[in-house]
Amino acid sequence: VAECSEGTLPYEVTVLRLGHRLVRDERTSTHLGLVARAFGAKALIVSGDEDDTIESIRKLSQMWGGSFSVQYSMEWRRTVESWDGTVVHLTMYGDVLDAALEKIKADLDGSTSRRVLLIVGAEKVPAELYSLADYNVSIGNQPHSEVAALAVFLDRLFMGAELYTKFGNARMKIMPNSIGKKQVVSDED
Numbered sequence: 001v002a003e004c005s006e007g008t009l010p011y012e013v014t015v016l017r018l019g020h021r022l023v024r025d026e027r028t029s030t031h032l033g034l035v036a037r038a039f040g041a042k043a044l045i046v047s048g049d050e051d052d053t054i055e056s057i058r059k060l061s062q063m064w065g066g067s068f069s070v071q072y073s074m075e076w077r078r079t080v081e082s083w084d085g086t087v088v089h090l091t092m093y094g095d096v097l098d099a100a101l102e103k104i105k106a107d108l109d110g111s112t113s114r115r116v117l118l119i120v121g122a123e124k125v126p127a128e129l130y131s132l133a134d135y136n137v138s139i140g141n142q143p144h145s146e147v148a149a150l151a152v153f154l155d156r157l158f159m160g161a162e163l164y165t166k167f168g169n170a171r172m173k174i175m176p177n178s179i180g181k182k183q184v185v186s187d188e189d
């Protein structure tokens with residue numbers, strides 16, 4: 001499968017992680033950042049308690065390359081309300097994925113911005129989010145995880161192409177290999 005460069009995916013996705021809690025969510029929010037980056041999102045905004053999570057995602061992104069950005073938002077509502085693009089909230093109560101994706105893609109393809117704010121929660125999300133979002137989308141109607149929901153949604157949005165993104169300026173790179181581990185360490189920069 002041909003590699004594609006960053007920026008060639010058809011939509012620009014920013015993930016908004018709501019309700020980040022100290023200690024308890026550090027690992028999950030870090031995984032959210034890594035999954036967002038690896039599955040084609042451009043940025044992560046973390047909202048909730050402030051800690052070192054953002055810094056650790058930044059360090060990992062620098063090591064593995066690309067231009068993924070991570071920020072903290074003190075005011076998630078303002079982030080959502082001022083978003084210039086489509087707002088999608090992932091929730092087990094939402095619309096069925098396939099039907100929702102068809103509408104979301106039609107909206108995005110007809111717009112000039114092609115920007116998506118993709119929201120996931122930690123614990124219970126504020127009730128008003130359901131009306132602030134343009135789309136409330138379920139990845140099946142069973143409770144599972146924000147990390148799994150994010151991965152499935154992004155993979156379905158990009159139809160697998162995101163897995164072949166080439167991340168520029170990587171210090172660490174893996175050479176796919178059927179037996180054992182092949183990792184390349186770059187001494188550029």
Ligand code: SAM
Binds near residue numbers: 093125137145146
């Ligand atoms: N009890 C919480 C609630 O009522 O919102 C569920 C929290 S769940 C651990 C954390 C996040 O995972 C949710 O806010 C949602 O974004 C995501 N999530 C979990 N299951 C999902 C599903 N089936 N479809 C879409 N998103 C899901």
